[in-house]
Ligand SMILES: Cc1ncc(C[n+]2csc(CCOP(=O)(O)OP(=O)(O)O)c2C)c(N)n1
């Protein structure tokens with residue numbers, strides 16, 4: 155049967171189990187989506203179209219692929235704006251499928267902006283559908299890239315969506331996705347080192363979540379009695395109420411990174427950045443690096459042993475190797491858990507204290523503590539924004555299930571939290587979904603708030619309203635790093651709860667600590683009927699949180 159390319163793509167998306175597509179118009183595939191009955195989640199700008207699909211892939215750990223469409227071709231206005239979303243997805247290695255119009259034959263070189271070269275810098279793979287018959291081939295390839303190996307965004311540019319081809323000539327079969335298991339010799343070498351170490355530390359990254367390997371991580375940690383640190387993006391890969399959990403950031407994490415003689419890194423790139431730890435004194439430590447591909451091996455640090463393969467298969471192989479060495483081959487429990495607990499208690503004491511603070515303006519940690527009290531931590535989703543909310547929540551928020559919290563941003567593009575909260579509602583409709591933001595993140599979201607009302611997405615936006623960009627380190631103000639770009643209109647000048655209330659949100663403005671819990675409860679209750687909520691907590695500026703550990707040079 156002869157069909158047009160757009161229809162062919164949509165039918166293949168359906169075969170691949172794609173249930174909805176986020177978009178900002180226009181894209182020539184959209185009408186085929188409409189005709190073929192695939193719902194479109196229309197965002198209010200192209201960056202959010204990408205970010206929602208990106209977050210959906212992250213939150214489902216790639217078991218479902220987020221798909222978005224945006225404008226491209228010779229009029230690539232949408233793509234120019236979507237670039238920010240793609241850059242974030244590429245930076246964080248998220249398997250999102252982006253579909254756009256391609257530059258038609260005969261029109262290349264017409265625009266200043268070079269679509270293909272721009273997109274190649276922010277994608278794992280860029281496909282250009284230059285012949286209608288190639289539709290199944292390129293879609294197969296796209297889903298292979300999305301479901302295998304190191305995750306990353308894939309983009310498909312379609313120069314002629316109305317061209318036709320014979321659908322029966324090359325029938326499409328859904329792509330399974332493939333994994334690789336590590337070399338047994340590398341596993342043996344890693345276990346030799348691991349069992350010989352005095353003070354090993356497991357350093358887990360988001361690859362563990364993508365591999366669905368949280369249980370295997372827990373089993374290995376228990377077998378070898380090693381404390382566990384997770385990266386920001388892997389927050390939740392290991393249950394944070396477990397006796398071997400050290401933390402994501404804070405003095406206790408620094409303590410363990412410093413004292414360990416061996417780091418077993420799994421599913422992480424080990425790239426010391428703005429929002430991840432370095433490994434102090436790496437020359438004095440043995441670094442075993444388990445990763446899905448070689449891209450990160452011997453990057454920044456000398457790798458003592460690499461174990462290349464899928465994180466789940468690797469963790470299982472490591473466990474089998476340890477167990478195969480006979481009973482008692484694991485590491486004795488000793489005082490590991492007791493020491494972890496003591497280190498956590500000591501480091502977290504200052505935060506636990508302010509979680510109970512009665513001061514006004516409200517201390518932001520009081521909001522986080524109360525939020526944890528109100529939420530069912532095994533059936534909810536919380537995410538942060540760039541700024542203090544990321545730094546503070548990643549220091550203290552207890553994450554008990556994978557993706558109960560989404561940490562994001564090797565670089566963190568302000569505004570992503572709303573996209574993440576939307577994606578979480580789509581992925582797990584029964585879970586409460588909360589985005590915690592400052593004024594900068596809120597500014598990015600404003601145009602997209604209408605989507606929540608239109609789509610009846612019961613999400614709560616928690617605003618830590620502190621009247622300024624408090625930012626990193628000592629902050630934007632006073633002796634901070636950016637004192638001239640700190641102040642915006644604060645809660646005394648603008649009542650954001652009225653602004654957003656006028657849109658149709660349930661809104662509240664809370665200045666008394668005792669009102670935090672009741673207000674949160676009301677918001678979550680309203681969410682149950684599909685109505686979004688916004689709560690403005692009038693907070694002090696309190697740029698205090700756990701630090702990242704440097705590289706020690
Ligand atoms: C797109 C983008 N541009 C710039 C930044 C740099 N940046 C990080 S945090 C921040 C200000 C945060 O202020 P606010 O949202 O009020 O949060 P607070 O730290 O006060 O809680 C800025 C400008 C960024 N992360 N993303």
Ligand SMILES: [Mg+2]
Pocket residue numbers: 592593594618619620621622623624
């Ligand atoms: Mg602020």
